[in-house]
Amino acid sequence: MAGIKIAPLRPWDDFYPGTDRFAKPDFGDLTKWNNRVVSNLLYYQTNYLALTIVVFLIVGILNPLAMILGGVVVTLVFLGAVWAGENKAVIKNFKKKNPTVFVVAVMGASYFLVSLFGGVMVFIFGITFPILLIFIHASLRLRNLKNKMENNMEGVGLKKSPMGVILEALGQQEESINKIADFIASKVKE
Template sequence: MELAPMRPWDDFYPGTERFGKPDFGDVAKWNNRVISNLMYYQTNYFAVAVVVFLIVGFLNPIGMFLGGTVVTLVFMGSVWAGENQVAIKNFKRKNPTLFVFGVIITSYFLLSLFGGVMVFIFGITFPLLLILIHASLRLRNIKNKMENQMEGVGMKKTPMGVIMNLLDQQEERVNKIQDFIESKLKQ
């Protein structure tokens, strides 16, 4: 496994000229943009999440530990169920976004039983929201597209690639990349 490089700040968060509203009418295109940005900026996103996580963890260490433990266990359980239970596996393949929301809602419900909802919202959900907003609004560039094609065809493996694979996002991207390459070869 290889850790993706940290992208420069001026590439990660430049002026408004590199951001644009996603096409809400074309969910597949929007999903592709989000996945591409998640793959390309994964180390930057990890750094942002760690900073927010540490701030909230400093303010409420026990709640943050509990929240992190619950979310990790729910995620691991859902991945296991998605691999070993046919109905869940089919749902995860057809609705990967709903599957992720299901993990988040289940984590929220379990944390509400322990009184850790505010820690969950600020320490875990807020960084995910920031990442999703950035990945949705950030326009891709040539470097982004090339790096993602290398990741998609399996030339290198990164932590985000493993996570996307667990969420069944990689398989769709590889098929799209193969279709793209075949169409270019035919021209």
């Protein structure tokens, strides 16, 4: 965990500047959409954490026991999935070939286990709702130059952050040093 730096809290006018910096993703190009989401997750990670904490606190105050149970279940399922993805060849190959399906499977398993304990509404509002809000923002928010540079620095290991570690564990982080070369080449062409 050494060398991990927490990203700064982005100002509100950068996080939500108005409709001119938001656009519908290209549903036909899933790679481009995934890159936008990963880039925004890395860049706005502290803002997303703050959003998640606010929702957790609201739901936690309304139903603290179910929120703690839901958090423990999701954490255990996540850690188990990451461990299995690193130590079991079949799961590792599946995660590498289908990273998005892997994440959905982790969330589905979490939902199933929480439903066994009767905490479905807490799971939906306390855990899934913040993830949905984050995914919607990350999908719709267009990237700016600073966002792209931060993502490239994270992608080649020059900078590590908590979100980068989580995305890497889920198989969402691309490990390519060519990202910087591609980025620089695209900027030179412009």
